[in-house]
Structure formats: structure tokens, C-alpha cells
Amino acid sequence: MDLTPESNQDDEAVGDLSFDPKGALDAGDGAVLTRLARAVEAVDPVPDDLVERSLFAITLAGLEADLMEAVYLDTPLAGVRGAAAAARADDTAPAEAKTITFTHDSLTVMISLSPAAGGRVRIDGWAAPAAGLDVELHRPGVDVVTVASDEDGRFAFDSVERGRASLVVRRTDGGGGAVSTPVIEL
Amino acid sequence: MTGSREALPDVDGSGLTLGDRAAIALTEYREGNRQALGELVREATPLLWHTVRAQGVDQDAAEDVVQSTWVALVRHAETIAEPKAVLKWLLVTAKRAAWESVRKHRDDEKRRTELPDDSPEHPMALPAKDPLPDAEVLRDERDRILWMSLQKLPGRCQELLRLVSLADRPDYRHISAAIGMPMGSIGSTRGRCLAKLRTILDEQGDFSWI
Numbered sequence: 001m002d003l004t005p006e007s008n009q010d011d012e013a014v015g016d017l018s019f020d021p022k023g024a025l026d027a028g029d030g031a032v033l034t035r036l037a038r039a040v041e042a043v044d045p046v047p048d049d050l051v052e053r054s055l056f057a058i059t060l061a062g063l064e065a066d067l068m069e070a071v072y073l074d075t076p077l078a079g080v081r082g083a084a085a086a087a088r089a090d091d092t093a094p095a096e097a098k099t100i101t102f103t104h105d106s107l108t109v110m111i112s113l114s115p116a117a118g119g120r121v122r123i124d125g126w127a128a129p130a131a132g133l134d135v136e137l138h139r140p141g142v143d144v145v146t147v148a149s150d151e152d153g154r155f156a157f158d159s160v161e162r163g164r165a166s167l168v169v170r171r172t173d174g175g176g177g178a179v180s181t182p183v184i185e186l
Numbered sequence: 187m188t189g190s191r192e193a194l195p196d197v198d199g200s201g202l203t204l205g206d207r208a209a210i211a212l213t214e215y216r217e218g219n220r221q222a223l224g225e226l227v228r229e230a231t232p233l234l235w236h237t238v239r240a241q242g243v244d245q246d247a248a249e250d251v252v253q254s255t256w257v258a259l260v261r262h263a264e265t266i267a268e269p270k271a272v273l274k275w276l277l278v279t280a281k282r283a284a285w286e287s288v289r290k291h292r293d294d295e296k297r298r299t300e301l302p303d304d305s306p307e308h309p310m311a312l313p314a315k316d317p318l319p320d321a322e323v324l325r326d327e328r329d330r331i332l333w334m335s336l337q338k339l340p341g342r343c344q345e346l347l348r349l350v351s352l353a354d355r356p357d358y359r360h361i362s363a364a365i366g367m368p369m370g371s372i373g374s375t376r377g378r379c380l381a382k383l384r385t386i387l388d389e390q391g392d393f394s395w396i
Contacts, residue, residue, distance in 0.1 A: 025355055029380055031396045032332065032387065037351035039333050042323045046235045050249055054227050054256045061260040071294070072246045182250045 049164070053183040056140050056164050065168050065178035068102035068109065102167075104179045109169060113186060116159045121186045123160060125167070127153035132172035138180075139165045148172065162186050203354035204229060205273040212259075212269045227256055230273070233352050234280045240345040241284035244291075251287055255280040273357060277349075277364035328393055335386040342367060343379035350380075 098113045109127045116122040127133055130153040137145045137157055149155040168180040202210070208230060214222035234255055238248045258279050259272075266275055324330045336344055346365050350358050362377060387395065 025358075025380075028384065028395050030355065032380075032384065033347070033351040033355070035329060035332055035395070036336070036347060039324055039329050040236060040348045040351060041232065042329075043333070044236065044239055046232045047245070047249055050235065050252060051228050051231050053249070054231060054253050055224060057253045057257050058223060058227065058260050061257045067254050067257060069290075070246070070250055072244070182253050 049185060053164055053185070057166070057183045059140075060138055060166055060168075060180060060183070063168055063178065063180060065180035066104055068104040068107075068179050068181050070182055070184070071101040071103055100184065102181045106176050107169065107179055109167070109179075109181070111167070118159070120159045120161055123157040123186075125149075125155045127155070127169065129153070131175075134170045134172055136168040136170075137165060138168060139163060160186060203356045204233075205270075205354070205357045205360050208273045208276070209269045209271075212263060212266065212272045215260075215263055216269075223256075223260070230276060231256075233349055234276060236348055236352060237277055237280045237345075238284040238287075240348065241281060241288060243284045243287050247287050247291065248284070251280060251283045254283055258283075271360070273353075274360045274364040277361065281364070328395070331390050331393065332387065335383060335390060338386055339379060339382055343382065346377075346379050347383060 100111055100113070102109045102111075107127060107129070109125060111123055111125040114122045114124070123137075125135065127135075127149060130151060131149075132151060133149040133153060133155065135147050135149060135155045137147075137160065139161070140163070142161075145157065145160075147155050147157060163186060164183050165186050166181050166183045168178055170178045208226050211222045211226040231252060234252045235248065238251045238255075239245075243251060255276060259266075259276060266272060268275075324333055336347065339347070342365065346362060346367055349361050349365070353361055358377065367377075367379075387393070
């Protein structure tokens, strides 16, 4: 496959340059790549807590729950996490409820996050198709909290400390496998 | 622990590359050290992030793809045939998941635009994609020249060089392979993309890049 776009002819014309295009990396290459790495990080920085969320996701991988996928179509401007972070940064602002939808082959779970007293978060959830579900709230370094949904698939966690969290959803009748949301920032 | 090391890269005192460290981390994880992946996650997440972003995945979705790539590593830890190639495995897994995410997103948008109320009288605004990252944040003139020069390369060259810059130089070969751009002859460690970039940079004027 030819990866050079327009002309290859100039490959031959580089003889008078200070480096050998076919050769090993030289000091100039190293310096260019180092500078490029800084530019890449400056232009599109890795989100602050992505590493921490990934590490927590790894510890949950042993739960053998299929990962659900978050749907972001309804968050056109500020991302869910961005909005949550903004709300955290300014607790005096009247934070709006945020909704996130998670899907998996067999199940859709929608959660709504709203401020609770003491800077905490209330989670209201709804799962479809409606079924009796056990919903586990996993957070780093904290015991798992489990609530049962009603027969319409509704569930709630009244007051949750902010931070990284993942929900694991199991049908109470044991049907289907467990599914888990990605680790999100409450 | 010594026995399993035999399969790992033989280093000659020049230090381990990210690819080597990834291989060691996976091997130690397989041997029961559950903490072994921590440092690898810290180190390689930027590489995965930029791999995923290069496929046109927006920020929120990219965060989930990176997470799910790490989860996939843990779930497949016992079955990855070649620990030595785990860095490549991570990049390829992230890339495939990114493509899948882009495909689903497109399908969803298509479905939405086909809704009956999406008529000329009631145009439906699709959510704006994240604006493309731009070079405004680059204050240093040489940084800007470098960034502009990079944009003149074919897209896949840009992707390759962005990733290579974040890894250790000897990982160039693994990363090229993961991107589907093998480097060709053994003698050429620089590769065409970097040579091309250096040529463009030289045309920009007499800057010292060292």
C-alpha cells in the first residue's frame, strides 16, 4: 500500500537533507517525536480521571457482567461527565438532573442523577423491559449497596456520595446474565 | 517468576519499552498478581485514548471505549496467545471497539433522522459533534509549525506518528503493525511517515528540532 499521498518522486530528492530518510531514528527524530507528544497531549488531553475509572472497571471485571453501552445522543453540548464535574465545581449552582441511558442486547437502563442534600446525588433508575431486578451500586472502597426494583423496573438510590460508580443489574428470577454500566462519575 | 520471563523480550540494558512493560505486566497478572496492571493502565491509557479519538469517536464515547478495552484485557488475560504482543492487542482491540462505536452512532443518527417529524418544516438538529481539537492551545511557534506540518501528512501517517510519539521509540514497529502500516524492511526504523514529516519540517525553515 502506498501511504504517500501525492508524489513519491521527492523521496529521491531528499539526499541533501541532514538526515537519511531510510535510516534509523536520529536525535532530530527523537526531538520531533517528544515535541509531538507534548502537542498531542495539549490539543486533546486525556480526561482527568479516565485512568482511575479504568482501574475501577478492571476490579469489576471479575463480576462477569456484560458491559452495557452508554448512549450519549441526548447530551449534545456538555458531556454527561463534564456536566457532573461542573456541578461539582460549583455546588451553589442549581444543578439540573442529568439522564444517562445504557443499553445491552436484552435490557435498557435509564438513570437520572439529581442533587441530594449535603452535596450528594440521588439516582432514579428505570429498566426496560420491566422485570424484577436487583441493582447493585459499586464504588471504590465502599461496600456494595443493592436495591430491588419494583415490578415496573423502577429503582432508586436516595443519597449517594459523589465519585466513581458502576451499576450492576441482575434479574431477580435469575434469567439472563448480569450487566454492568461503564464506570461513571456521579 | 523467572521461568515465565524467558518468553519476554530480551533487553540489553537499554531499558524496557512500553511494549515490554506491558508484556511483563500481563505475565505477572496471569501469575496471580492482581495489582500488576495498574501501572500499565496509567501508562498506556493515553495511547488508547488517542487511538480511539483518531477513529472519530467523540469524548464521552471514547472514555467508555478505553474503559471497555481494559476490561477486555482482564477478561482475555488468560487467552492472549502472545503476551509479548499485548500492546498491539490493546491497540487493535481499542481500534475495533472505536469503529463499532462510530458505526452504532451513525446508525442511531440515521434512525433519528428517519423519524417522521424530521421534515423540512421541523428540522431536527443532530447533536453537534465535539469540535475537532485544534492547535489554538499550542503557544510555542515550533509546536504550531509541527502541528501544521503533521496535518499535511496522510491521515494514517498522522495517526501513526501521534501514537508513536506517546510510546517508546522501539515500540514504533508494534504500533505500526497495530495500525496496519507495517514498517517494511528491517533496516528502516524511521518509517516513511516520520521521514515525510521531517522533510516537511525542513521546508518550514531553519528551526532546530533538537
